[in-house]
Amino acid sequence: MSSSLIDDAKRRAAYKAVDEYIPPTTKVVGIGSGSTVVYVIERILQRGKEANNNVVFIPSSFQSKELIVQHGLTLGDVDAYPEIDVTIDGADEVDEHLNAIKGGGGCHLREKVIAEAAKKFIIVADHRKNSKVLGENWTRGVPIEVIPFAYTRVIMALKTLGCGNPVLRMAKAKAGPVITDNGNFVIDAHFGLIHDPDDLMRKIKMLTGVVEVGLFVRLAQIAYFGNENGSVTEKKSVLYETE
């Protein structure tokens, strides 16, 4: 599938999420990170200045802060708005229960804060992210943010938890590791198929030096996946099916 078809798929998922989950009454919107979120902002801007005048946007990263500011939207932060109406974000993989792997862009700590702060957390992605079980399609591993001082110890501990080859994420245009928006490192740890993401998330989070794990368990209400044929698949959490 060409990159423009993938971009179209991301765009359709993002547009549908904005159309269905940001009604005119919405006051506070959390903005995730990544390439799909760019289309979320694109759709929000298409609603026009008036529709966005009374809405505050809470970023999850340097990237989303820049998107908000550059497009003249009102920037807020989670200190001032600890309760968010709806957060829309991308994902690296989503399972059949709407658990997700996130952090491909290294932003999962702040993304989780604004996902948990939201009354509704919505995922937007292209069809490659739509799996039955985590680890099926996303084989780069679970992103784990760690404080630099502890990274070697955390790598050793991840091996005892069953990860064969945890990798310190290296920067592409700089010598050395990726540094997160919080000044930390990221380790990518592939565990094969993850049948119990809650259990794995808790075990990793208990390791000293781990700041946050890119496993989002029971957080999403709905996920939209843009497909190759122009359709959008909706996956809804059973936790919200009664709504």
Ligand SMILES: O=C(CO)[C@H](O)[C@H](O)COP(=O)(O)O
């Ligand atoms: O978790 C993330 C960043 O930390 C992104 O949301 C995730 O990597 C998906 O990105 P994209 O929309 O570019 O596929």
